Amino acid sequence: MDGLLVLRAFLATAHHGSFSAAARQAGVVPSVIAKRVDQLEWRLGRRLFHRSTRAVRLTEFGRAALSRIQRIVGEFDHLVETAAERRPALQGRIRVKAPTSLTILHLGEMLGGFQRAHPGIDLDVCVMDRPANPLEEGFDIAIGSAPVLHPGIVEVPLCPLRRVVCAAPDYLRRRGVPRHPRDLATHDCLNFSPTGTQWSFDGGKGPIIVDIQAKLNANDLQVLLAAARRGNGIAMLSRYVAASSLEAGELVPVLPEFPISEMWIKALVPEARLGVPRVRALLEWLQTALSPVPPWDRDSPERRAGVRANAEAGIGAERKPDRRSRKLRTEPAPRRVLAGASGRGGAAALTQAATACRPARLRRGRHPHPLDPDQGPSTDG
Template identity: 50%
Template sequence: MDTLVNLQAFLATAESSGFSAAGRKLNVSTSVVAKRVTQLEEQIGTTLFHRSTRQMRLTKAGQQYLHRARSVVADVSDLLARMGEKDHDLADQLRIKAPTSLTIFRLADVFSAFQAQNPQVRLDIVLIDRPVDPVTEGFDIAIGAFPHAFGGVIDEPLCPMRRLLCAAPDYLARHGAPAHPRDLVDHTCLSFLPTGPEWQFDGPRGRVTVQVQPRMSSNEGYVLVKSAIAGNGIAFISRYLVEDALRQGSLCQVLPEYPIPDLWVKATVPERRANAAAVQALLAALKQALTPTL
């Protein structure tokens, strides 16, 4: 168990930026924390911190070991919890990558409810709008909707994400409504940066692909929604972001006869964390909350 307590001392020091604060966090003396970190450095044969009288900073090696150490400690904590009574509360630390818009509009409530039900689970939620490899970037769960594949992970489908074209009535009155996706090249378009300016549609005669020249692109979907409501163009957007605007009439669907292929929201989990009780519990909560579709 010496290695485990040494790893815990390393994590606490990295998170607290010093031995004194780490000691208070672990309820041990400063000298004990320093000794444990030194023992770990001797064990692995490398220095983990740049030490000075003013601050402590992770070395390059320390930065590389940080995510792995966090995962190892979480794995051991989960194993010990599973070896105890079946009715024990979940206790773990989960580092989660999630998309910005989806988290603000849907997932924040799921995370809040989950933590209220599992107060001993610590959630570190990082909002990132690009694909990430959870193994190399140190995440227990990475949520996204892009068809990227990584090694050493398990993909858990959560739900399909519907997308559509929409514009303000004022824009359509001034510029007319496109009759075919190819007409979009003559319109002002608002594009979601991660999916790019190549827009695809399913028509009666098969797949139609159009390369647009967006006047505005953003990695935050709500920026595009506000711009579309202001009459600035036709937005290619996730349906859940514009449901209220469509009901209120501030936006109208464009080209409904040419549906946009769905994306699948999925959770990517490192194989070594896939059976952790807290991971499985959060995945179940996500699936229940997002069913049947966004």
């Protein structure tokens, strides 16, 4: 499907007038979109876009090619839809492990929507915050953010896990506003205990790691959210937990100029289960629901500011993701790639691509954590 990725990159760039906006729609970095467009131009032997620092514009040849490429991609999407309508209805049980806060706030609704769309599916959802090895514990899908080190487990990226350091305005009035991550050492911090008492930031020239003083340790993000809203200290929370409180002004970001180390929400799937149609269907459903931007970030102040900036630059508004064809994303993220392949041999291609694109130290985990059936921090972080 590489040819289709190239054509879709061209269409998205033509629509948005920007590699960056096209990349946001596809859930990849701008350089990936630019490379795909370069590949198409090389194959055609003609320039499709005039490039500038502010935007890209179609050339005369690009305008002529646009309608033909739209027709090609549209006919393929129609073929996929027609084939999907003729497939037998999905049936059977899917066992899912999911983090507490994420499930209560968002995943529960998504899983309910999937079940309404597929009445023949029974769901067995286990809500817990500790890491789980789905192969050993009998889960079809384990959702979380912990790394994979076990053999036979494939990592399916769902969406970025953005975190924010925040506090109530009352606390900051009483204790002052930290100007640098090192200042946190003198503040009351509200800590997610499974991740330890070190908070890591990107200082531009390298990571800044701070040993915080935990006024409160808790293994549930909702407990930390409640304490932060009451002015008890500074918390590092997942955006999906803090979004509504930030929007309401009950919490304000602290140290926004120091990005927090990146994490991803992902599904851990036993390799043998990737070929099961009902499991693949749920993975595709979750990827569609959570990308290119997860629901808790779609109306964030940062995103609204980006939309305003695009409008001022003459770049079109982003389109909503096309939900007509739910296919496992082939390049969902800058760091982790999952290849989906429809039809016969799809699971094998999926596994091969996921393995090839995973960082070498994470491939087919051979170093299980000595103390836990799974490894790494809790998946609710």
